[in-house]
Amino acid sequence: MDYKKQVAQSIVSALDGQLEEQVVYEKVEVPKTSKMGDFAFPAFILAKTLHKAPQMIAADLVKNINQENYEKVEAAGPYVNFFLDKSKFSLETLQTVLTEKDHFGDATVGNNGKVPIDMSSPNIAKPISMGHLRSTVIGNALANLLAKTGYQPVKINHLGDWGTQFGKLIEAYKLWGSEEAVKADPINKLLEYYVRFHKEDKEHPELDDEARKWFKKLEDGDEEATKLWQWFRSVSLDSFKHIYDKLGITFDSYKGEAFYNDKMDEVVQILEDKHLLKESQGAEIVDLDKYNLNPALIKKTDGATLYITRDLAAAIYRKRTYDFSQSLYVVGAEQINHFKQLKAVLKEMGFDWSDDIHHIPFGLITLNGKKLSTRSGRVVLLDKVLDDAIDLAKQQIQAKNPDLANADEVAHEVGVGAVIFHDLKNERMNSFDFDLNEVVRFEGETGPYVQYTRARAESILRKTDHQVTVDGLKLADPNAWDTLKQLQNFPDTILRAVKEYEPSIIAKYSLHLAKSFNQYYANSKVLVKDDQLNARLALVKSVSIVLKSSLNLLGVQSPEEM
Numbered sequence: 001m002d003y004k005k006q007v008a009q010s011i012v013s014a015l016d017g018q019l020e021e022q023v024v025y026e027k028v029e030v031p032k033t034s035k036m037g038d039f040a041f042p043a044f045i046l047a048k049t050l051h052k053a054p055q056m057i058a059a060d061l062v063k064n065i066n067q068e069n070y071e072k073v074e075a076a077g078p079y080v081n082f083f084l085d086k087s088k089f090s091l092e093t094l095q096t097v098l099t100e101k102d103h104f105g106d107a108t109v110g111n112n113g114k115v116p117i118d119m120s121s122p123n124i125a126k127p128i129s130m131g132h133l134r135s136t137v138i139g140n141a142l143a144n145l146l147a148k149t150g151y152q153p154v155k156i157n158h159l160g161d162w163g164t165q166f167g168k169l170i171e172a173y174k175l176w177g178s179e180e181a182v183k184a185d186p187i188n189k190l191l192e193y194y195v196r197f198h199k200e201d202k203e204h205p206e207l208d209d210e211a212r213k214w215f216k217k218l219e220d221g222d223e224e225a226t227k228l229w230q231w232f233r234s235v236s237l238d239s240f241k242h243i244y245d246k247l248g249i250t251f252d253s254y255k256g257e258a259f260y261n262d263k264m265d266e267v268v269q270i271l272e273d274k275h276l277l278k279e280s281q282g283a284e285i286v287d288l289d290k291y292n293l294n295p296a297l298i299k300k301t302d303g304a305t306l307y308i309t310r311d312l313a314a315a316i317y318r319k320r321t322y323d324f325s326q327s328l329y330v331v332g333a334e335q336i337n338h339f340k341q342l343k344a345v346l347k348e349m350g351f352d353w354s355d356d357i358h359h360i361p362f363g364l365i366t367l368n369g370k371k372l373s374t375r376s377g378r379v380v381l382l383d384k385v386l387d388d389a390i391d392l393a394k395q396q397i398q399a400k401n402p403d404l405a406n407a408d409e410v411a412h413e414v415g416v417g418a419v420i421f422h423d424l425k426n427e428r429m430n431s432f433d434f435d436l437n438e439v440v441r442f443e444g445e446t447g448p449y450v451q452y453t454r455a456r457a458e459s460i461l462r463k464t465d466h467q468v469t470v471d472g473l474k475l476a477d478p479n480a481w482d483t484l485k486q487l488q489n490f491p492d493t494i495l496r497a498v499k500e501y502e503p504s505i506i507a508k509y510s511l512h513l514a515k516s517f518n519q520y521y522a523n524s525k526v527l528v529k530d531d532q533l534n535a536r537l538a539l540v541k542s543v544s545i546v547l548k549s550s551l552n553l554l555g556v557q558s559p560e561e562m
C-alpha cells in the first residue's frame with residue numbers, strides 16, 4: 001500500500017483536479033516528527049494560483065478532504081498534516097510481512113538483466129587487504145540487493161594475477177627465496193620478498209631491469225617463469241579462499257587478469273583499425289584529450305601490455321558472455337581515473353554499452369588514523385582481524401548467555417558479521433577508522449546490536465505458546481507506530497539502496513528498526529493475554545523477519561539465539 005499516493009489522491013479530489021496527482025505526490029512531505037502527522041502537504045504552493053493566504057488554503061483543504069481514511073487531518077499554519085489510521089495501517093503492514101516473509105520487499109525492476117560485479121579482485125602473492133575486504137563485502141551486498149530486485153548478478157573475482165609485479169616477484173624469489181620457506185608460510189614469505197625488492201631497488205635500479213625481463217619472459221610463455229607464476233598463484237588463491245570461506249562469500253567466476261592474455265591482440269587490432277593508437281616515446285597510447293583525461297597507455301615500449309589493456313579485453317568479454325544490462329566495478333576511489341579512461345576508450349572504440357559500465361568507488365579504511373599500504377609492509381592481515389573479532393564475540397556471548405549450546409558457531413556469525421556490518425554501515429565513499437573493540441560491541445550502532453535485537457524478538461516468541469495468525473492485526477498502540485512505519489518502508493528502502501549502489505542505506509535502516517523495536521518493547525507489555533496479544537506478537541514476528549532479511553542482504557548471518 002502506497003500511503004503517500006493515498007494522501008496525494010485525497011488532496012487532488014479535495015482540490016477538484018486543480019493540480020495533477022503527480023505534482024501533488026512530489027510535494028507531499030514526511031514531517032520531522034510524527035507529532036506533526038505522517039505526511040504533510042505545503043498548501044502555500046497554491047497561494048499564487050488561488051490568490052488566497054496560505055493558512056486559508058490549508059484550512060479550506062481540510063474541510064474538503066474526505067477524512068474517512070485517516071485518524072485525523074488538520075491544518076497547521078500553511079501546512080495540511082495527515083495522520084494515518086493506525087489500526088488499518090498495522091493490519092495491512094503486518095499482514096503483508098507475515099504472508100510474504102523472506103520475500104517481503106522483493107521487486108522486479110531488474111527485468112532479469114544480468115549484472116557482472118567485479119569485486120574483491122586481490123593481487124596474487126600479496127595478502128588480501130582491508131581495501132579488498134571493502135570491495136568484497138560491498139560487492140556481495142550489492143549482488144544480494146540486485147538479486148532481490150529482479151536482476152541476475154554475476155560475482156566476478158578479477159584476480160590481479162598478471163602484470164609487471166610478477167617480474168619483480170620472480171626476480172626477488174630467484175635472489176633471496178627458498179622453496180621450503182614459501183611452502184611453510186606462502187603469502188607472508190612472498191610479501192617479504194616483494195617488500196625487500198622495493199627496498200633494494202632504490203639503491204640498485206638494475207633490479208628493475210631484471211624484473212622487466214622476467215615479466216617479458218612470462219608474457220612470452222617461458223617455462224621457468226610460467227611455473228613459478230602458477231605456483232605463486234595457486235598458494236595465494238588457497239589463502240584467499242580461506243578468507244572468503246570465513247566471510248561466507250562465494251564467487252561465480254575467478255577469471256583474473258591473466259585470463260585475458262590471449263584476448264588482447266583483438267583489442268589492439270580494433271584500436272588500430274579505428275586509428276586510435278598513437279605512438280608516444282615508443283609506447284602505444286590512446287589520446288583522451290577530448291574527455292579531459294590523460295592518455296591511456298595500451299602497450300609499453302617493450303611491447304608488454306598493461307592493466308587497462310586487460311580491462312578493455314575483460315569488458316568486451318563480459319559484454320559478449322553476459323549481454324549485461326549494466327556492468328559494475330567495486331574498486332577503491334583511487335582508481336576513479338582508470339575507470340573513466342576505460343569507459344572513454346570503449347566509447348572511442350564504438351561500444352555504446354560503455355555507458356552501462358559503472359565504477360562503484362569507495363573510501364579508505366584507516367587503522368588508528370594511518371593509511372594502509374602493501375609496499376611499506378604495513379598490512380593488516382584480514383584473517384587475523386576476523387579471528388580477533390570472533391574471539392571478542394565469544395567473550396561477550398559467554399558473559400551474556402553461558403549456556404548457549406552452539407556458542408562457537410554463533411561467535412563466528414557475530415564476530416564476522418560485526419566486521420562486515422561495520423564496513424557497510426559507512427557510506428561507501430566515506431573513509432573510516434577501524435577499531436575492533438568498537439566494531440564488536442553489542443550496544444550502539446553495530447551489527448551485533450541488530451543481531452541481538454533479532455534474537456531477542458525470537459526469544460519473546462519462544463516464551464509463549466500463542467501461534468501468530470494473520471487475523472486480528474489491529475495495533476492501535478502509539479508506541480508501536482514508529483516500528484510499524486519502518487516495516488512498511490522496507491521495500492522502498494531496498495529500491496533506494498539499489499539505485500544508489502549504497503548498502504549503508506540498508507545497514508542504517510536495520511539500526512533504526514532495531515532501535516525503534518527495542519523502545520517499543522521497553523514501553524509495552526507484549527505478552528499480556530488481552531485482545532491485542534496476536535497483533536503484538538505479529539509485530540514481533542514481523543520485526544524478526546525484516547531484521548533477518550536486512551542482515552542477510554548485507555551478507556550478515558542472523559543467529560536465532562545469542
Ligand SMILES: NC(=[NH2+])NCCC[C@H](N)C(=O)O
Nearest residue numbers: 118121122123158160311331
Ligand atoms: N577490473 C578491475 N580493474 N578490477 C579491480 C582490480 C583491482 C586490483 N587487483 C587492485 O588490487 O588494485
